[in-house]
Amino acid sequence: MFFNMVYEIVGKIPYGQVVSYGQIARMLGRPRAAREVGRAMRFCPEDLPWQRVVMADGSITGGEWAIIRRARLEEEDVEFTLDGRVDMEKCRWDGTVVPEES
Numbered sequence: 001m002f003f004n005m006v007y008e009i010v011g012k013i014p015y016g017q018v019v020s021y022g023q024i025a026r027m028l029g030r031p032r033a034a035r036e037v038g039r040a041m042r043f044c045p046e047d048l049p050w051q052r053v054v055m056a057d058g059s060i061t062g063g064e065w066a067i068i069r070r071a072r073l074e075e076e077d078v079e080f081t082l083d084g085r086v087d088m089e090k091c092r093w094d095g096t097v098v099p100e101e102s
Contacts, residue, residue, distance in 0.1 A: 006040040017093035020056040058085030
């Protein structure tokens with residue numbers, strides 16, 4: 001159940017924006033569950049924008065997947081700091097969902 005709630009949020013992260021593991025935990029009312037969000041992300045369905053979930057300081061995790069994650073974020077014009085982290089001030093998603101135009 002918790003994993004599915006994480007995936008629901010991940011599916012709403014807009015193109016070109018990112019969210020932290022802790023931020024997702026807080027959105028779910030479980031502010032101390034950032035590690036559990038990380039566990040959920042290990043099994044994230046491929047059709048979700050998994051690359052948009054990063055550490056609170058903008059670091060990209062994922063071991064061998066970190067290179068792929070960064071490349072995908074660069075394709076979305078996500079901005080990075082000089083030390084290689086996502087610029088969280090410019091790219092952090094605030095959780096607001098913009099309705100799709102019909």
